[in-house]
Amino acid sequence: xxxxxxxxxxxxxxxxxxxxxxxxxxxxxxxxxxxxxxxxxxxxxxxxxxxxxxxxxxxxxxxxxxxxxxxxxxxxxxxxxxxxxxxxxxxxxxxxxxxxxxxxxxxxxxxxxxxxxxxxxxxxxxxxxxxxxxxxxxxxxxxxxxxxxxxxxxxxxxxxxxxxxxxxxxxxxxxxxxxxxxxxxxxxxxxxxxxxxxxxxxxxxxxxxxxxxxxxxxxxxxxxxxxxxxxxxxxxxxxxxxxxxxxxxxxxxxxxxxxxxxxxxxxxxxxxxxxxxxxxxxxxxxxxxxxxxxxxxxxxxxxxxxxxxxxxxxxxxxxxxxxxxxxxxxxxxxxxxxxxxxxxxxxxxxxxxxxxxxxxxxxxxxxxxxxxxxxxxxxxxxxxxxxxxxxxxx
Numbered sequence: 526x527x528x529x530x531x532x533x534x535x536x537x538x539x540x541x542x543x544x545x546x547x548x549x550x551x552x553x554x555x556x557x558x559x560x561x562x563x564x565x566x567x568x569x570x571x572x573x574x575x576x577x578x579x580x581x582x583x584x585x586x587x588x589x590x591x592x593x594x595x596x597x598x599x600x601x602x603x604x605x606x607x608x609x610x611x612x613x614x615x616x617x618x619x620x621x622x623x624x625x626x627x628x629x630x631x632x633x634x635x636x637x638x639x640x641x642x643x644x645x646x647x648x649x650x651x652x653x654x655x656x657x658x659x660x661x662x663x664x665x666x667x668x669x670x671x672x673x674x675x676x677x678x679x680x681x682x683x684x685x686x687x688x689x690x691x692x693x694x695x696x697x698x699x700x701x702x703x704x705x706x707x708x709x710x711x712x713x714x715x716x717x718x719x720x721x722x723x724x725x726x727x728x729x730x731x732x733x734x735x736x737x738x739x740x741x742x743x744x745x746x747x748x749x750x751x752x753x754x755x756x757x758x759x760x761x762x763x764x765x766x767x768x769x770x771x772x773x774x775x776x777x778x779x780x781x782x783x784x785x786x787x788x789x790x791x792x793x794x795x796x797x798x799x800x801x802x803x804x805x806x807x808x809x810x811x812x813x814x815x816x817x818x819x820x821x822x823x824x825x826x827x828x829x830x831x832x833x834x835x836x837x838x839x840x841x842x843x844x845x846x847x848x849x850x851x852x853x854x855x856x857x858x859x860x861x862x863x864x865x866x867x868x869x870x871x872x873x874x875x876x877x878x879x880x881x882x883x884x885x886x887x888x889x890x891x892x893x894x895x896x897x898x899x900x901x902x903x904x905x906x907x908x909x910x911x912x913x914x915x916x917x918x919x
Contacts, residue, residue, distance in 0.1 A: 526722065529595065530712075533587050533726050534733035541583030541737030548578045549741075549748045557630040559749055572746065574630050576738055577754015581623070583734035584761070585616075591726050601722055607654050608723060614653020615764055618646035622687070622760055626752040636812075639752070640684070646760065647683035651676050655767055683763040689789035690759030691752065692796060695819045697744035699833050701735050703788060703840045704758045708732035710785045710844030711762075715769045717852055724769035731761050744829045762786065784847035788840045792818050838869065 552558060552573030559574045592612070595601040603609040625642040628634055656679040694700035708728050715725050735758075741747045750758075766782035783790065796817060800810050822832040842865045850858035 526725070529591060529600070529722070529726060530729045533591055533729040534736075536590060537583040537587035537730040537733030538737040539583075540586050541579045541734040542740070543737075544579035544582050545576055545738055545741045545748065548575045549573045551575060551578070552630075552748065552751075555631055557751065559751075572749050574749035574751035575627075575753060576742060576748040577626075577750045577752075577757055580731075580734045580738050580750065580754050581619075581757055583737055584730050587730035587733065588727065591730070592723075595722070595726070611654045611768070612723075614650045614655060617653070618650040618764075619757065619760060621646040621649065622756050623753060626756045630751040630753050639756075640688075643684045643687050643756070643760075644680065647680040647687075650683060650764060651679045655679070655764055657682060657767055657770075659770075679767065682767070683760065685790070685793065686763035686766075686786060687756055687759035689786065689793040690762065691755040692793050692817060693789045693819070694750065694755040695817055696823075696829050696833050697746035698739060698742045699819060699836060700755050700758060700789075701739050701742050701750060702833065702837050704762065705732055705735045705739065706837060706840045706844055707762055707785050708735065710841075710847060711766060711769060711782065713848050714781050714785070714851055717848070718769070720769040724765055727761070727765045727768065731758075731765070744833065759789075781847040781851055784850070785844050787843040788818075788836065835869075842869070 552575035555575075557573065557575045559572045561570070592601065592603070596603055601608070603612070621642055625634060625639055629639060656675050658675050690700050690704065693703065708731050712725065712728050712732065714720075715728065738750070738754075742750060766786075770782065797810050800812060818836065819832055822835065823829070827835065842862070845865075846858050846862050849861050
């Protein structure tokens with residue numbers, strides 16, 4: 526299995542890494558560029574935004590090769606549990622989302638249109654057999670015979686995760702890095718859970734493609750992943766997480782993907798609530814704003830790199846919590862979570878303190894400079910040499 530994992534990673538990594546420069550040129554040629562036109566935009570210069578195409582290419586090339594090889598080696602039976610149908614549904618759904626998002630990256634598309642296409646893609650996937658078929662809260666479970674409930678729940682899961690990764694894509698390397706952390710976390714969870722090999726290969730290929738793309742996307746970015754890429758990430762993670770917990774009916778395993786993706790999920794939930802309260806109607810949900818976690822951190826004085834790395838740490842902590850919960854139980858997971866919460870809180874408090882001191886010093890320097898300039902303007906000097914001598918003295 527580990528040899529197959531290595532192959533999946535390397536093919537996806539190499540393809541995405543080599544293809545990204547081509548997507549940069551292609552994006553400029555077709556006009557798929559991000560121009561900062563409103564306060565929500567963090568970038569100050571025009572950026573190409575079709576990097577997601579390189580990720581998609583790396584992912585599908587890796588999957589196509591390994592699916593064929595593993596089928597020949599009889600490590601995967603594509604006819605068992607209608608796996609071939611699920612893979613077809615997966616590809617068809619991505620084609621639907623990819624087309625509308627590609628157009629959005631070039632021309633722009635209303636949010637409601639993208640949402641409709643996301644729902645259509647999710648319905649296709651569910652109808653081809655990929656669905657969550659177990660749900661339990663506090664000992665209460667929904668019977669597996671309730672197909673309608675699980676179909677709706679699965680559609681909501683796919684659409685929700687797709688949008689969560691899209692909404693958190695606001696800083697250089699943010700959605701890419703968080704997705705890599707989520708992939709690694711899910712890979713470990715799948716390995717611990719003896720999940721189907723196809724889910725392990727899928728998550729590894731996605732991870733490899735993202736690692737190949739990240740050098741071009743991390744601050745200072747050379748390209749953006751775009752809506753084509755960010756929607757693809759959420760779509761893939763939502764479906765792979767379903768495939769990875771297939772035939773495992775324990776609450777912890779079902780909850781694990783939620784914990785791994787907790788950061789983008791919480792950000793999306795808060796965004797929905799915030800927009801409804803602010804707009805006082807449901808239409809406000811699809812209206813963009815500058816209230817996401819990364820926006821708040823930038824407003825607090827974090828640089829892009831500081832904000833991204835901090836959010837990476839939070840995402841990794843959630844991922845580790847899910848892994849420890851699955852492997853060692855609730856008490857060890859809780860103790861780990863408390864320690865990480867205390868450490869991160871202390872670090873955040875110290876950062877804010879140092880930032881305030883830095884701002885105070887900078888303000889004093891500006892005031893001193895203005896004072897000297899005012900004094901200079903009130904003095905009469907005979908020549909430039911006298912002005913320079915005075916400035917050195919002060």
